[in-house]
Amino acid sequence: xQLNYHILDVFTxxxxxxxxxxVVRDAGQLDSTQMQNIARxxxxxxxxxIVPSSRPAHSARLRIFTPAKELxxxxxxxVGAAVLLGELRTADQGADxxxxxxxxxxxxxxxxxxxVRNGHATYAEFDAPRLPAEAGVLPPIETLAAALSLIxxxxxxxxxxxxxxxxxxxxGFIPVxxxxxxxxxxxxxxxxAAAFSEQGLVGAYLYTRQAGPSAPVFHARMFGPDVGIPExxxxxxxxxxxxxxxxHFDRLPDGSHRRVIEQGVHMGRPSFxxxxxxxxxxxxVTVRIGGHAVRVAEGIITV
Numbered sequence: 001x002q003l004n005y006h007i008l009d010v011f012t013x014x015x016x017x018x019x020x021x022x023v024v025r026d027a028g029q030l031d032s033t034q035m036q037n038i039a040r041x042x043x044x045x046x047x048x049x050i051v052p053s054s055r056p057a058h059s060a061r062l063r064i065f066t067p068a069k070e071l072x073x074x075x076x077x078x079v080g081a082a083v084l085l086g087e088l089r090t091a092d093q094g095a096d097x098x099x100x101x102x103x104x105x106x107x108x109x110x111x112x113x114x115x116v117r118n119g120h121a122t123y124a125e126f127d128a129p130r131l132p133a134e135a136g137v138l139p140p141i142e143t144l145a146a147a148l149s150l151i152x153x154x155x156x157x158x159x160x161x162x163x164x165x166x167x168x169x170x171x172g173f174i175p176v177x178x179x180x181x182x183x184x185x186x187x188x189x190x191x192x193a194a195a196f197s198e199q200g201l202v203g204a205y206l207y208t209r210q211a212g213p214s215a216p217v218f219h220a221r222m223f224g225p226d227v228g229i230p231e232x233x234x235x236x237x238x239x240x241x242x243x244x245x246x247x248h249f250d251r252l253p254d255g256s257h258r259r260v261i262e263q264g265v266h267m268g269r270p271s272f273x274x275x276x277x278x279x280x281x282x283x284x285v286t287v288r289i290g291g292h293a294v295r296v297a298e299g300i301i302t303v
Contacts, residue, residue, distance in 0.1 A: 003027060006084055006298045007044075010076040011234040011263075011271035011291040013121040018271045018293070019234035019264065021080040022047035024301065027063075032070065034303055039065035041301075045229045048077035050085075053104050059085055061104040068228030071202075073107035073129060073168035075236010075273070075289050082124040083293040086114035105129065107168035125274070125290030128167055132244025132287065135166035139195055144174060147195035148204065148223075149188050154181040157208060160249045165241035167287070169202045171222070173245045176208045179219060183266055187223050187230070197226050205238045207245075207261075218242070220263045233264030234271035236289050243277045243287040254279050 005024045012018025022042040027035065027049035039047040049063045062081055064071045082101040090097040097116045101124075102109065108129030115123045138144060144162055145152045155162065160175035172195075176182045185206055196204050203224030209215045220242070222232040239261050246252065246259070257277045264271040271291075278286035 001029060001303045002300050003030075003303065004298065005301050007296045008080040008084060008293045009296055010080040010083075010293040011236075011273050013292045013294065015294050015296050017264075017269055019076045019232065019269065020044050020296070021076055021293075023081055023084050024049045026050065028052050030303065035063060035065055036070070038301060038303070040067045043067055045232045046071070046074050046077050048081050050081060053102075058102040058104055058109070064105070066224075066227045066229055068226075071169060071237075073105050073237055075239060076234050076291075078103060078105070078110060078112065078126060079124045079236060079289070079291050080293045082112035082114050082126070083122045084295070086116055086124070087122055087295070090116050121292040121294045123290065123292050125288060128240040128287040128289060130167040131284060132165040132167045132241045134244070134248075135164040135170045136199060138162045138164055138172050138199065143191065143195045144172075144204075146191040147188055148174065148206065149184070149186045150176070150181055154178070158249070160245070163245055163248070164199070164201070165244040167237065167240045167244070169237045169241075170200065171203055171205045171238045171241050172196055172199065172201050173242065174204055174206045176206050179208060179210060182206055182208050182219060182221060185221060187225055189225075192225065202227055203229065203232070203238075205235065205242065207242060216259055218259060218261045219265070220261050221266060222263065231267055233267050233269035234273055234291075235263065236273060236291075239273045239275050239289055240287050243275060243284065247277060247279065247284045252277065252279050252284075254282065
């Protein structure tokens with residue numbers, strides 16, 4: 001069996017930046033083992049397989065794999081697959097196009113707005129299928145610091161403290177005091193299991209800002225060795241969960257709040273995730289993730 005596949009760089013407007021994504025088209029004949037084998041062969045943080053949707057009105061169903069396991073939801077496969085499908089749909093139309101791509105994921109159905117512009121990277125944006133919810137308690141700061149090769153005093157800023165949030169995938173959120181400490185963080189295998197593996201988390205998401213509570217940019221890193229991702233260049237599902245931490249610790253008022261998350265810089269893959277949180281009547285009601293993606297390569301894979 002031979003299948004078409006594409007490589008896209010996601011959450012960037014430039015090739016060879018952002019988070020690379022493998023997209024395998026017309027993958028309905030593959031079973032889970034074959035998909036996992038292909039994901040391991042491509043060896044990207046995530047690969048997505050496009051299979052037929054359950055409803056004619058929907059564009060496709062997605063199955064998302066890291067090199068080690070299947071995920072119910074992930075942001076950069078959702079953005080990347082929607083960009084590819086949108087570009088393929090409008091390939092013969094020439095003019096700028098706006099459209100909706102409806103994707104079925106294990107975590108729920110997602111409507112993705114896609115903006116195709118000639119001469120520019122395509123942009124996609126979607127509302128998360130699940131809102132972030134608190135998902136347990138992390139071990140003491142001393143344990144977390146040891147697992148990340150930091151000292152305890154470097155964990156926490158303003159009123160942000162370590163927390164767990166999930167929106168399909170659960171992450172440990174580690175606020176780091178400075179950009180310098182964020183750059184120096186690394187996984188210590190001897191202490192990792194006690195801090196994160198035993199909690200059943202996808203990984204540890206480190207984040208910081210060096211301005212006040214209304215600062216528009218967060219800087220982040222995500223380590224996920226337990227799912228085959230030593231470090232991720234851009235983690236959309238974690239960005240969804242970060243909205244829960246921001247809402248909780250910053251006590252966001254009613255309204256629409258926009259942030260940009262910069263990730264992947266320390267890997268030489270700068271990525272920019274656009275995060276919008278909407279608060280109504282004191283409650284977080286919408287989390288929206290957006291970003292650009294560009295096609296880099298395509299080919300045929302033999303199964």
